Amino acid sequence: MSASYDNLNTQNQASYSNNRYDEAGFVTPAGRKKRTSNWIKFGIPLLILVIVAAVVGGVLGSRSKKSSSSSAAASGGSSPEQSAAAASSAVSAKLAIGRFATATNSEFMQPIYPSTTDSAVFGAPTFVKSTDSKTSWPADSFKPSSPDVLTVRPDRPRLIAPAYKWAALPTLIANDPYLQGWNATIFGNATQYKAAAPVVYFMDGDSGILDNAREIKMRIKAFAYVYRMTNDSSWVDRAWEEIQNAAGNGSVVFGPDEDRWNSAHFLDTAELSAAYGIAYDWLYDMWSPDQKSQMISTLLKYGLQPGVTQVTTSTGWWRTNITGNWNCVCNSGLTMASLAILGDDTSGVAEQLLQTTVDNARDNCAQAVSTDGSWAETANYWYFGTTGHAEMAASLLSATGSHYGLMDNNANFFKTGDFHMYIQGATSLFNYGDHGPNKFSTTANSMMFYADFYNQPQYALYQRDQYDAGEPWSMFWYDPTIAGAFWDGKPLDHFFDNFVDQWASMRSSWTDRNALYVAMKAGMNQYHQTHNDLDVGDFVLDALGTRWAGELGSADYRSPNYFTNADQNGDRWKYYRKMTEGQNTILVNQSNQNLLAAPTVKFDTSNTTQGPTTVLEVDQDSTAWFTTDMTSAYFDATSVKRGVRLLNGRKQVLVQDEVTAAGSVMWRMHTNATIATDGTSATLTLDGQTMKVQILNAPDGATFTQSAAKRFDTDPAPAAPDQDNPGVSVLIISLPAGTYNLQVLFNPQWPGDVSYVTPPSVALDQWTLRSHDS
Ligand SMILES: *[C@@H]1O[C@H](CO)[C@@H](O)[C@H](O)[C@H]1NC(C)=O
Ligand SMILES: *[C@@H]1O[C@H](CO)[C@@H](O)[C@H](O)[C@H]1NC(C)=O
Ligand SMILES: *[C@@H]1O[C@H](CO)[C@@H](O)[C@H](O)[C@H]1NC(C)=O
Ligand SMILES: *[C@@H]1O[C@H](CO)[C@@H](O)[C@H](O)[C@H]1NC(C)=O
Ligand SMILES: *[C@@H]1O[C@H](CO)[C@@H](O)[C@H](O)[C@H]1NC(C)=O
Ligand SMILES: *[C@@H]1O[C@H](CO)[C@@H](O)[C@H](O)[C@H]1NC(C)=O
Ligand SMILES: *[C@@H]1O[C@H](CO)[C@@H](O)[C@H](O)[C@H]1NC(C)=O
Ligand SMILES: *[C@@H]1O[C@H](CO)[C@@H](O)[C@H](O)[C@H]1NC(C)=O
Numbered sequence: 046m047s048a049s050y051d052n053l054n055t056q057n058q059a060s061y062s063n064n065r066y067d068e069a070g071f072v073t074p075a076g077r078k079k080r081t082s083n084w085i086k087f088g089i090p091l092l093i094l095v096i097v098a099a100v101v102g103g104v105l106g107s108r109s110k111k112s113s114s115s116s117a118a119a120s121g122g123s124s125p126e127q128s129a130a131a132a133s134s135a136v137s138a139k140l141a142i143g144r145f146a147t148a149t150n151s152e153f154m155q156p157i158y159p160s161t162t163d164s165a166v167f168g169a170p171t172f173v174k175s176t177d178s179k180t181s182w183p184a185d186s187f188k189p190s191s192p193d194v195l196t197v198r199p200d201r202p203r204l205i206a207p208a209y210k211w212a213a214l215p216t217l218i219a220n221d222p223y224l225q226g227w228n229a230t231i232f233g234n235a236t237q238y239k240a241a242a243p244v245v246y247f248m249d250g251d252s253g254i255l256d257n258a259r260e261i262k263m264r265i266k267a268f269a270y271v272y273r274m275t276n277d278s279s280w281v282d283r284a285w286e287e288i289q290n291a292a293g294n295g296s297v298v299f300g301p302d303e304d305r306w307n308s309a310h311f312l313d314t315a316e317l318s319a320a321y322g323i324a325y326d327w328l329y330d331m332w333s334p335d336q337k338s339q340m341i342s343t344l345l346k347y348g349l350q351p352g353v354t355q356v357t358t359s360t361g362w363w364r365t366n367i368t369g370n371w372n373c374v375c376n377s378g379l380t381m382a383s384l385a386i387l388g389d390d391t392s393g394v395a396e397q398l399l400q401t402t403v404d405n406a407r408d409n410c411a412q413a414v415s416t417d418g419s420w421a422e423t424a425n426y427w428y429f430g431t432t433g434h435a436e437m438a439a440s441l442l443s444a445t446g447s448h449y450g451l452m453d454n455n456a457n458f459f460k461t462g463d464f465h466m467y468i469q470g471a472t473s474l475f476n477y478g479d480h481g482p483n484k485f486s487t488t489a490n491s492m493m494f495y496a497d498f499y500n501q502p503q504y505a506l507y508q509r510d511q512y513d514a515g516e517p518w519s520m521f522w523y524d525p526t527i528a529g530a531f532w533d534g535k536p537l538d539h540f541f542d543n544f545v546d547q548w549a550s551m552r553s554s555w556t557d558r559n560a561l562y563v564a565m566k567a568g569m570n571q572y573h574q575t576h577n578d579l580d581v582g583d584f585v586l587d588a589l590g591t592r593w594a595g596e597l598g599s600a601d602y603r604s605p606n607y608f609t610n611a612d613q614n615g616d617r618w619k620y621y622r623k624m625t626e627g628q629n630t631i632l633v634n635q636s637n638q639n640l641l642a643a644p645t646v647k648f649d650t651s652n653t654t655q656g657p658t659t660v661l662e663v664d665q666d667s668t669a670w671f672t673t674d675m676t677s678a679y680f681d682a683t684s685v686k687r688g689v690r691l692l693n694g695r696k697q698v699l700v701q702d703e704v705t706a707a708g709s710v711m712w713r714m715h716t717n718a719t720i721a722t723d724g725t726s727a728t729l730t731l732d733g734q735t736m737k738v739q740i741l742n743a744p745d746g747a748t749f750t751q752s753a754a755k756r757f758d759t760d761p762a763p764a765a766p767d768q769d770n771p772g773v774s775v776l777i778i779s780l781p782a783g784t785y786n787l788q789v790l791f792n793p794q795w796p797g798d799v800s801y802v803t804p805p806s807v808a809l810d811q812w813t814l815r816s817h818d819s
Contacts, residue, residue: 139221140220142222143222144509145167145510146510153592154512155471155472155558156512158510158556158659160660161660162658164656167532167533167657167659168530168533168657169529170503170527170531170533170534171527171528172500172502172524172526178216179216180217180220180525182217182524183209183213185207185209185443187199187200187446188446189446192445193445194445194447195387196445197384197388197445198443198444201329201330202326202443203385204322204323204440204444205436205440205518205521206443206517206520207443210521215274220525221525223509223523224520224525226515227520231267231270234515235264235267235268238263238267238268238283239280243286243290243291243297244257244261244264244287244291245257245297249603250603251603252310252482253312254306254313255312255313255316255482256483258312258313258317258320259484259487261287262319263485263486263516264284264287265284266320266486266518267516268283269284269324269517270517270520278331284324287324288321291306291317291320291321292305292347293305294339304351306347306351308347308355311360311363312375314348315348315352315374315375315376315377315378315379316374316486317347317348318344318348318352318378318379318382319378319381319436321348321382321385322344322378322381322382322385322386324340325337325340325344325382337389341386341389344386348378348379349379349383350394352379352394352398353394353397355375364405365409366409367409367574368410369421369426370413370422370426370430370433370481372406372410372413373432373433373434373437374430374433375433376402376405376406376433376437377410377436378433379398380399380402380403380406380441381436382395383395383399384399384440384441384444403451404449406437407451410430410433410451411434411450411451411455411458412454412455414455415457415543415545417457417541417542417543418457418460418462418463418464419541419543419545419546419548420464420465421545421572422478423477423479423577424465424469424477424478425474425476425479425481426479426481426576427461427465428484428489429481429484429487431461431491432487432488432490435491435494436518438451438452438494439521452498452499459495459501461495462492462501462503466504467539467541468564471552471554471590472562472590472592473587475550475585475596476585476598477566477580478577479576479577479598479599479602481576488514488516489514490513490514490516490518492505492508493505493509493518493519493522493524496527497522504531505522505523505527506527506529509523509527530657531555532555532659533656534655534656536650537553537654537663538552538669540646540650540671544569545573546566547566547568547644548565549646549648551650551691551695552695553661553695554655554661555655556659556661557660557661558590560587561586561695561698561793562585562586562588563584563585563587563698564585565671565673565687565689566582567645567646567675568581568644570639570640570678571641575608575610578623579623579624579625579628579637579640580638581638581642581673582629582675583628584689584700588736588793589732589734589735589736589793589794590732590734591732592731593718593729593736594714595629597773598622600621600767604620604763604764605764610640613637613639613640616763619760619761619762619763619764620763620765620767621755621770622767622768622770625638626711626713626756626757626760627754628713629714629715630687630713631704631713632710633682633685633708633709633711634681635709635711635757635760636681638679639678642678644673644674644676644677645673645674646672646673646674647671647672647673647812649669650670651666651668663695665693665694668691668814669691670812671688671689672687672688672689672809672810673686673688674686681707681708682704682706682707683705683706684703684704684705685704685705686704686810687700687702689701690812692790692804693800693802696793696799696801697792699788699790699804699817700789700791701789702785702787703785703787703808704785705784705785708782710781710785711780712777712779712787713775713776713777714775715754715773716774717774718736718774720751720776722750722776723749724748724749725743725747727739727749729776734793735793736792736793737791738789738792739792740778740788740790741789741803741804742786742788744780744785744787746781747778747780747785749778750779751774751775751776751777752774752777753770753774753775754770754774754775755769755770786806786808788804802819804819
């Protein structure tokens with residue numbers, strides 16, 4: 046059933062036309078007719094089949110030879126001649142095929158993969174390492190035997206992209222369709238930034254000037270990249286204009302003279318410091334001595350001296366046990382800037398900072414990944430945290446030859462690529478908690494760095510088709526010897542069982558944008574760096590190319606006491622989007638969940654994996670389930686258990702709740718769909734698709750109702766008004782105190798002749814993989 050419904054969803058087709066690959070000239074834009082990618086158009090002619098089969102065969106051969114060693118793939122396996130031959134056929138095949146994704150969905154920004162059952166075109170993820178300069182990065186000749194954070198490489202640039210990488214890049218671009226596309230994207234973006242005025246200072250309440258800082262960093266990266274690829278000094282001039290502007294030396298005011306980079310919200314300072322570091326280092330040979338000393342004086346005054354205050358006084362709160370994005374971003378910005386000016390800085394500040402930022406990031410930032418790979422803040426904060434972490438580790442590696450434990454002090458860090466892949470649904474993230482500020486220079490391209498470092502090629506294969514892949518870091522983190530399909534052999538389900546996170550991810554396909562996806566969390570209502578909601582039992586549900594059960598996201602960060610979350614009665618817990626009633630879970634006595642909840646979870650999966658093709662027909666008995674005893678999350682209940690499972694070969698979903706409560710019981714789910722209720726049934730319509738929802742074995746009085754997504758009149762008043770949630774409705778089952786078994790069945794109305802099952806009633810404690818077979 047999870048075949049691609051390419052011929053349906055016609056209302057979406059038109060909007061795919063202006064896809065982001067246009068500028069690279071790979072995919073013809075407008076209209077459905079020409080949307081087909083080259084290799085589909087060719088109908089997989091024999092030539093390509095042969096080439097790819099050879100590559101895949103070589104790859105599989107070299108893998109199986111050493112399949113017990115996890116580094117087998119990276120070491121390249123077979124003989125040098127075989128490797129060279131494989132690599133050269135890989136280039137031909139790569140260029141003939143182009144990118145795997147043919148376009149990006151305009152609503153959810155997801156890659157659209159062609160629908161094909163041809164198993165010859167995709168293989169298992171691997172690196173086909175070779176020494177062919179057309180396809181492989183050369184080795185770095187800077188390899189200090191005992192790296193020291195104060196001993197930097199002799200040549201420039203130092204940060205992330207040393208000169209030997211720039212020298213190799215044009216040839217690699219010519220031989221790789223992804224690098225070609227990203228290069229073109231960066232040029233296009235840089236051209237837009239160049240035409241715009243320098244970033245205008247805007248103090249955005251508690252969020253400070255973070256958007257400004259990140260936008261400046263994004264622009265500097267692009268300007269410096271295009272200069273180095275063209276030698277056109279107008280890009281240096283434009284970078285200097287941005288540098289001057291951020292120093293307050295431009296034509297308009299940029300913040301107060303005494304603290305232009307807003308050191309009270311140190312993320313802003315750190316990102317601007319990173320921007321200065323990149324500009325200084327990547328354009329080093331272009332700056333006059335005066336320009337260099339001006340940049341150093343401004344960087345010291347507004348970035349690094351305030352940094353010293355942060356690391357030597359209690360103002361640097363983010364240094365102590367903050368295992369989250371703040372620690373990563375702040376340490377990374379200070380480190381990149383310090384590495385950039387080390388040796389030219391006569392104040393000693395750069396040296397002083399490097400002697401503390403690296404250890405601090407190792408002990409905090411690198412611990413932000415839980416034992417199960419989850420980024421404990423939220424799915425969205427993963428982007429900020431891993432961007433900071435990867436930039437810092439990559440800068441240290443290129444500049445000094447070591448990561449000083451940032452990459453391996455936490456032995457589970459490598460799993461965070463899986464966290465990112467599994468928390469991405471068929472449409473969007475399982476985006477519980479806060480969504481964070483605008484991303485600008487923040488992307489998921491750390492996936493490419495981690496793929497290479499941890500020998501997890503599927504991370505890079507996944508990220509390379511994403512909309513945010515085209516920016517300067519990916520040009521240097523991507524290893525073009527990578528081959529295969531990320532989905533080949535990838536399990537459809539994964540359970541994250543660390544007590545802080547406890548969540549489940551289940552889907553019917555990795556490559557079908559219409560796939561079923563359901564994710565549910567239990568976990569702690571604390572320990573997420575102030576970004577969580579009171580949301581044990583919360584879930585999202587995708588099917589038919591849209592999101593049926595979704596999240597409200599952040600409220601306004603500038604609202605009073607938005608981050609006051611340490612007490613049950615903290616002001617954060619009075620904002621609708623953060624309260625339990627604003628989540629897709631059970632509400633008891635119209636009250637918030639207990640901040641101190643400590644749920645338990647169980648789960649199982651049929652271990653279904655996707656094969657090499659983009660069309661997956663799962664077996665009828667392919668399933669997964671997740672249950673949680675979340676009694677501890679409630680004050681007025683003696684037992685609250687919730688479970689979710691896939692039914693009927695992953696075509697249907699059952700959400701079941703077993704509740705005994707002394708207060709009222711309410712089942713709530715937020716949706717952008719239009720809801721029509723009819724007793725124990727509800728019909729949801731959205732994006733031209735239909736979802737039928739039904740209460741099975743309905744207890745007396747259990748019917749569906751709906752309401753707007755807003756607080757009850759009886760709720761305690763928040764410190765500032767809630768934001769509206771336009772277009773969002775709540776599907777509700779509302780019952781008085783009592784004992785209930787609520788079984789809610791979701792039947793996405795799949796096209797074609799699909800038969801739906803009505804599952805038996807099975808107590809949550811009795812659930813097994815086979816408990817719901819008919
Ligand atoms: C990078 O993209 C620009 C703009 O499309 C293009 O002019 C340039 O040739 C590309 N660089 C390489 C090495 O292909
Ligand atoms: C960069 O260019 C791409 C492709 O044209 C576009 O989709 C994207 O929005 C641009 N990014 C920015 C930040 O302008
Ligand atoms: C830019 O200048 C450098 C140094 O002179 C040279 O090696 C490089 O080939 C030039 N690049 C371009 C695109 O002209
Ligand atoms: C900005 O102007 C100040 C004051 O003249 C000067 O000290 C500083 O070096 C300048 N910085 C830059 C980047 O131009
Ligand atoms: C930081 O965490 C460690 C280990 O959990 C703990 O011993 C220490 O007291 C904490 N420090 C602060 C300042 O909270
Ligand atoms: C409604 O759609 C918006 C835009 O796609 C999305 O951000 C939001 O999470 C959705 N809300 C729900 C409740 O699904
Ligand atoms: C799924 O894989 C796990 C871990 O390898 C194993 O313990 C379990 O028995 C497997 N389940 C099935 C149904 O194959
Ligand atoms: C429900 O909550 C109210 C306060 O909001 C409390 O007074 C009442 O005792 C609670 N009901 C039960 C049954 O615990």
